[in-house]
Amino acid sequence: MNENTMTQTQDEQKRAVAQAAIQHVPIGSIVGVGTGSTANYFIDELAKIKHKIKGAVASSENTAQRLRGHHIEVLDLNSIDELPVYIDGADEITEHLHMIKGGGGALTREKIVAATAKKFVCVTDQSKLVKVLGTFPIPVEVIPMASSYVARAIVQLGGHPVLRQGFITDNGNVILDIHGLQILNPVELETNLNQITGIVTNGLFARRGANVLLLGTDKGIHTMDI
Numbered sequence: 001m002n003e004n005t006m007t008q009t010q011d012e013q014k015r016a017v018a019q020a021a022i023q024h025v026p027i028g029s030i031v032g033v034g035t036g037s038t039a040n041y042f043i044d045e046l047a048k049i050k051h052k053i054k055g056a057v058a059s060s061e062n063t064a065q066r067l068r069g070h071h072i073e074v075l076d077l078n079s080i081d082e083l084p085v086y087i088d089g090a091d092e093i094t095e096h097l098h099m100i101k102g103g104g105g106a107l108t109r110e111k112i113v114a115a116t117a118k119k120f121v122c123v124t125d126q127s128k129l130v131k132v133l134g135t136f137p138i139p140v141e142v143i144p145m146a147s148s149y150v151a152r153a154i155v156q157l158g159g160h161p162v163l164r165q166g167f168i169t170d171n172g173n174v175i176l177d178i179h180g181l182q183i184l185n186p187v188e189l190e191t192n193l194n195q196i197t198g199i200v201t202n203g204l205f206a207r208r209g210a211n212v213l214l215l216g217t218d219k220g221i222h223t224m225d226i
């Protein structure tokens with residue numbers, strides 16, 4: 001088998017895009033770092049160039065811990081003026097670079113770091129690219145006392161909310177995973193979910209989607225940007 005015909009496992013694709021993402025890290029910059037297995041591969045790559053960056057902003061406690069484990073300085077987002085790039089995975093992504101994120105429950109901090117960053121580079125294996133978002137349930141982070149109210153409001157929108165059992169976010173909240181919503185207009189649905197009192201954040205990343213997708217495929221890395 002040559003390089004072009006060799007099939008890569010999902011993990012190999014994740015590792016390959018994590019390596020490729022290093023090219024998007026400006027020398028001397030602070031890097032926003034996502035959460036999840038692909039982000040973990042990226043952190044391991046970032047460690048190899050840690051002397052060339054000023055530090056990192058973490059999107060979760062898990063990510064902060066892994067960065068510190070590599071002796072990469074973790075900076076408070078409030079202490080920095082600009083963040084040139086944010087690198088993170090996704091649970092689903094379309095060719096318009098709209099995403100569902102939050103499978104790992106870190107959606108709120110991920111959305112905050114993504115909002116601050118100039119460029120969002122999404123790194124995924126090929127299984128995450130979809131025509132229409134919504135097979136993966138949309139996570140929403142909810143203030144605990146509002147979970148029943150929010151669940152009823154989601155049912156009104158046509159979704160089936162399921163409480164993520166035994167899971168508390170880094171912010172002390174719960175997650176409802178919304179099944180069964182047809183997401184024909186992700187920007188509109190993201191906005192509508194934002195209106196429900198008690199939802200802290202929803203896992204649709206469409207209003208601020210990715211700028212670049214590095215997609216790991218059997219044939220190598222496919223880059224998409226908008």
Ligand code: 5RP
Nearest residue numbers: 036037038089102103104106
């Ligand atoms: C965590 C996320 C992750 O980016 C998403 O779940 C993808 O994870 P992985 O890289 O493990 O496939 O949004 O909240």
